[in-house]
Amino acid sequence: MLSISRAVTRLTIAIAILSSIHMGCEAAKAKEAGPAATPYPGGKWKPPSPVYGVSVTKSVLVTMRDGVRIPVDIYVPADKANGKPAKGRFPVILTRFWYQKMEEEGTPLSDIDPAFFVERGYIFISADVRGTGRTTDPGTYLGERDALDGVDLVNWSTTLPAANGAVGFVGCSAMGQNQLSTAAFLGPKSPVKAMIPACVPADQYRDTYTENGVWRPTWPGLFMSAPAIFGSGMISELSKTYVESMRGGEAAFDGDWWSQRNFVMQAGRIVETGAAILIWNGWQDVGFGGLELYAALQNAASRSAVTAPLWPGSAVSGRYQLLLGDWGHGEGLDQGVMLQWFETWLKGAETGLSRSTKTPIHAQDRVTKDWLNLATYPMVDRYTGLYLGAGTLSPKPQPMGRGKLRWDFPGEDSALEFSSQPFFRAMRLAGPIAVRLNAASSNTDTQFRFQLFDDAPDGSTALISHGMILGSMHELNEKNVWRDKKGNPVRPQSLLRYETPLEPGATVRYEILLEPTLWTIRPNHQLRLEISSRPGHRDCPMFPMIGGRRDTGCILRRNVRERLDGGRYTITYGGERASMLNLPLVSADEFRPVRSGTPPTAKNVLPLDWGL
Template sequence: MIKKLIFCLLVFSLIFSGYSFFDKERIQASFYPGGKWQPQSASYEIAVEHNVPITMSDGVTLLADVYRPANPETGEPADEEFPVILAQTPYKKTTSHLSTDLAGATGHFPYLVKRGYINVTVDVRGTGSSEGSWEFFGERERKDGAELVNWSAHNLSGSNGKVGLAGASYLGINQFYTAALVGKNSPLKAIFPVIAANDLYKDTVTQGGIPNVEFSLPWLGLRGALDLLPPDDLAEDPLGAIETQLQRAGKLGNYYTPLVTNLLTGGEKSYAGTFWESRSPNNYLKRIAENKIPAFMVGGWFDIFQRGTPLNYSGLQNAYAGRPVNAPMSESQPVTGRYQLVMGPWFHTTALLNERLKELRLQWFDRWLKGKQTGIDKTKTPLHAFELRSKRWVNTTHYPFKQSDVKTYYFRDGRTWTAPSLNDGYLSTEKPKFFFGKDYIDWRMVSSPFTLQTEQSSMGSSSFIGELLGWPTMDRNDWTSQVGGLTFTTEPFEEAKVLAGPISASLYAKTTTEDAQFVVTVEDIGPNGKSYPLTTGALIGSQRALNKELSWYDEDGKLVVPNHPYTADSKEKVIPGEVGRYDVEVFPSFAQIAPGHRIRITVTTADTPHLLPTTTQRKDLIGGYYQILRNTEYPSSVNLPLASPDDFEDSSVIWGPSGS
């Protein structure tokens, strides 16, 4: 745990240090969305006012740092009124001035300030120098956002009354609450959330109902470590700062520890109940559209919020069109440039290196806060996706991708001689023809850590540091996960295909225990046999119950995205010896499968160090031995969304760096 915490602190310090790895030539070769806007040169310097007090309606005082456009000659704040960019951070606003000013991880945007925006960075309650108690996106913190918008519009000197929200990760997630809670006709005119979740429980806290300890525990450790640092106002108010420090130290024992313990021991926090529902942006999207607040979103195919960011896009597009937020977008529904998504080839940390976001953010806010016709909203294709393995950007419209045709591939016997697995089976569009056919695999407490999941859940930390040190791109050959697992591999594709969208794997299995754990990985296999992992899904067997009303199906009735409630009430023990169906949600991908390449499905029963079953789950998993059935009666399969590369429009805009 200590090593993990030190590693996370190192990564954050590198982010704040100002390194940039973006390919400058590619920036110069591209043009801006709309084709007629250019970013203006810096016209101002920056004047900062630290620890500005803002009193909330419950009497709690939050402290903010305010960065104002300044006269280049005098250094004094310019005698003009400007729109305000607000960021709400739990990571101490004093770190904000160390930010690279790329994705806005810390909430400081000097690029915007120098071009005529006031930047307000606030310590959320219970963090940094702000009063109150931090409760991880708690109800009172969510309300604070709306009050901060009104303060920025009406009480901040130099404000012209128009406000935008910006920031990444935590600072991206809280934008959704604020944009929903400000109500209609508010001063909030636009948001720009980067790498933000849709459903905290399904995106990050667990995968398939199994706790994601590799991300969650180090992140909570980082939050706790920041609470032990002295408040920013120590010199101004020593006694108050000491009192705050003592309160924060006590919080480690009475909030952090119980939360983690509850999650890992199978308490109420280990289920998708009210605690997580109230904190999930998904439940705020309809109100954002009703409030008519535009959103420009950024995500990554290897981000920890890989699942959720596209759902924020489809949810907002649906809400704007008057459709159910949680439904798949209809192929015939219109789309709007008011809600856009850039989905790149990035991990959580490497997404923060996207220098392109400075200009995109300026173009977005110039449109909505300054009324300039920048052209960024005038698009018929508001979804901008990077195609993995081909390194091209495409523009499209709908999620799930309407270009994709869902093909069912069945688990088959035989040997492909391409994988070091227990079975080395085939993946075929032909159903099994016999009444027998099965493969065996046992439950394992640990698995190979040298996987995409390990890198992804550590926020891409080693990739980030590798770029910093100039190391070559990490070899993602995923063969170690296949040893001890089951693999099913297609024949080589004759023509290029794009694996585009969410994936569903349906496993028919017998177990010897009262629970089961399945991990499904999708890989691109080159002619040389190297296995490039694209995406993964997982499921704890006792949460196999399917909500058919909220699951996504294609027009032929094929399951596209299984929806599991993951509640305490939906939990159902596995009956040993009986055949059960386990529909695994595999997170979306967007990757070209070149001619001569294959697609492989790898099934394992552990994902170390990413996933750790709760103590109550483990007692029903120990000693498990599974049969994965692949016969005419129980045809285990995977539904793959496949399209032709020609079905997607190439983008003339380079939306960010092409590697992670």
């Protein structure tokens, strides 16, 4: 019995020793792994606890250089115990509010609360834009006068008693665009050290209001909604410009008025400020997702031409980053991550956001919803051509052939379709998409619409990308056209400075940009390109025509409509430089997904790894 007892004792001791060793190993592993990652980019930061109260002063009048006074609301940190201004000096966050200022409105942006920043050690200023809100003076739509007001407000904000001299910009849509237009006038060594222009285009004319000379609904939509959303002071300029554009005046083309609102061309001056810029955009918004602006800023920072392609291997800076999710205009914003950007660049805190990341694009695949870290635009340097044939998209040029279209709404004889073979493995489209089309018209103009679809085996379909072109404005701005190694278009760009009526019956080579994307094509899915002559009712609602006529479909100027009426188009397949679809097509595993999640302050899944 004694020997059994000793055996049990020894076994118990052995188990205890093994258990202790196991626990020690687990503790060592936990110590090595460190604390659990936080649900914010970098995994080491979360919003600081609110330590201040908020003191608000409304409708303070700030005098601009021309004597006009702009109303501003000032939110400053306060001592929670007595409500008096808190001791210390703080960075300023400035938003310039573009819309009607309603007392019950509460915050400058629906997803941004000034108190969130003020309680954590920032001064927050919401300033009305001249011609909107509480102001009655005539304003300009993102013009020089508006930008200079922004400069004056920046300089004034640094004189506030509690300001430490550093300024950040924040805002979505017009409040994002006026950050960029103001930055172009700030000059070097500006007080503005960080910006978050959200929901912004790069080139207003090409990106937001037209597709290669065809007006989008956003242009008449802006004009008609202006009295309700901007205020009386802004109406005179917009009314004059809109009417001029519909009559075929300078504003109908990419001239001086639009070039003043082209942030790509202003990228060099924006970069001169030294500000760290986080572009925050959505795939479902109008335009190109901020990718062209991102490339322009990176090019300007490396002293390259701002309109040049940023091919893989190009030098990039973590000072200019892009967050691009699968959401629409004004969606996907998170003030928690915005605070993290300001903590990094305004306060110099180590938040886990790399200032020197090699992958400054953080973009979401529209199919898998995975987040990917990328560096350049174009995203890949290998393009795959699919050639148009008799209803087909093929890897090789097809025999000579023709297809017929007429200028009409989608329906019989007004659309042509071209389908690829099913893909046997998952592939991904990553970047801008281009079409080359050889076509002739029976009259002196054409209008083509392109839609690229993803067709599933079960019969369901999804729109991947789209583009349009007006034939009389097809001439290329060749120095700004990006081409692959074979000379095929990757990102075409039309000049859009004037109209040149076509010669009836003459074949014209068109090169058209379809909006960029990140899109996974699943196994057994097919691509389908639809070419039609005009959009349907759903895509472009009714708008009144100048002179009393009405048109269904995207709005057309009268002289353009007259050139298009009754048109018959002949599409040519095969031959030299054959009609084709040029795709940024790579294996779906070409880019690895990164950690993602929904921060406590967010409504959407966001990337939580922004790269080193």
